[in-house]
Amino acid sequence: MLKIRRISNSIDPGWLQSRQIYRDQFPSDEREPEAVLCAGIDSGEYQLWVGEYDGTVVGFYILSLYPVHNYVLFSYLAVAGQHQGQGIGRELCRHAIATTQTAATCQWLFVEAQARQARYYGGLGFLMLDYQYLAPCFDSHESIAMSLLAVAVNNQTKHIEINELNDIVEHMFVVGYQLEPGDLRLQQQLSCHQSTIALIAWA
Numbered sequence: 001m002l003k004i005r006r007i008s009n010s011i012d013p014g015w016l017q018s019r020q021i022y023r024d025q026f027p028s029d030e031r032e033p034e035a036v037l038c039a040g041i042d043s044g045e046y047q048l049w050v051g052e053y054d055g056t057v058v059g060f061y062i063l064s065l066y067p068v069h070n071y072v073l074f075s076y077l078a079v080a081g082q083h084q085g086q087g088i089g090r091e092l093c094r095h096a097i098a099t100t101q102t103a104a105t106c107q108w109l110f111v112e113a114q115a116r117q118a119r120y121y122g123g124l125g126f127l128m129l130d131y132q133y134l135a136p137c138f139d140s141h142e143s144i145a146m147s148l149l150a151v152a153v154n155n156q157t158k159h160i161e162i163n164e165l166n167d168i169v170e171h172m173f174v175v176g177y178q179l180e181p182g183d184l185r186l187q188q189q190l191s192c193h194q195s196t197i198a199l200i201a202w203a
Contacts, residue, residue, distance in 0.1 A: 002058070002088060004095050007048040010038035014050045017057035025078040029137040029144070032076075032176070040064070049099070051079075051092050058083040061092050063099065069171045070164070071108040072100050072153075093124050101153050108160070108168070109151040118147040122202025126151055127158070130198040131165070136177040136185050143185050150199060158199045165197055166190050 007014045019034060040046030040062075047063040059079035065072050074096050079088045100109045112135050113121055122128060126149035134143035150160070173179045173186045180186075 002091055003052045004049055004092065005052065007041065007050055008044070010041050014052070014057050014060075015041065015048060018048065018050055018060040021057065021060060021078050021080050022076060024081065026076065029139045029142075031138055033138070036178075037062075047099075049092070049095065051088055053083075059088045059092050061096050063096060064176070065103070065106065066171060066175075067105045069168055070106050071110055071168050072103075072106050073172065073176065074100075074109055074111040089120075090124065093121070097125060097151055100151070107153055107155070109153055110168070110172075111149050112146050113149060114144070114146055118149060119202060121149050127199035127201055129160070129165075130200055131192065131194075134185065134189060136173060136179060136183075138177070141185075152199070159196050160199065162192060162195055162197060166192075 005014070007018070009015075015038075022031065022034075022037075037046065041048050045064060047065065049061055049063070050057045051059040057080075059077075061077040062075050063072055064075065074093075077089055077092055077096070079086075079092075097109065100106070111121055111126060112133070118128065129148045129150060131148060133146050133148040135146045136143055169189055170181075170186065173183070173189065174181060
């Protein structure tokens with residue numbers, strides 16, 4: 001049976017095992033610097049949750065809670081290669097949604113995903129924003145076309161106002177991707193002229 005627990009500091013062996021999965025499953029342009037992850041885990045800004053079989057980490061995910069900006073970011077869901085296809089990622093994703101709903105400090109749970117992962121999250125209840133989204137790369141000045149998906153926590157709303165979304169995206173880019181406020185990638189992302197962004201169920 002999969003045991004899911006939170007890792008509260010970066011010296012926990014669970015983080016060391018998760019770090020190897022992180023290196024194996026994500027390309028360098030999608031990986032946040034490990035020193036930043038460690039600092040976030042130690043400060044409590046990042047909640048690292050691991051799934052274990054008999055004390056061995058087989059998958060993990062991270063929640064970043066930002067109540068001032070009314071959102072939680074769900075990131076880096078990953079399962080060790082030899083344990084993929086066993087439903088572990090699905091169980092971890094559902095745990096992340098339940099954890100966010102229980103905390104009830106923020107209205108939104110967001111996740112960034114490329115096409116294949118977006119379909120996966122869509123099947124688990126995330127709604128896709130009708131919105132062109134370009135996520136900055138960590139190892140260059142380029143961007144990656146991705147989908148931005150969300151779960152509205154404890155309500156059934158199917159849209160988000162652009163002013164609220166821009167506040168969230170700006171925070172994600174400046175704090176998460178460590179962009180300067182004047183970075184052209186941020187300014188481009190904030191240039192959407194729609195007043196309301198629809199949230200669409202995955203077909």
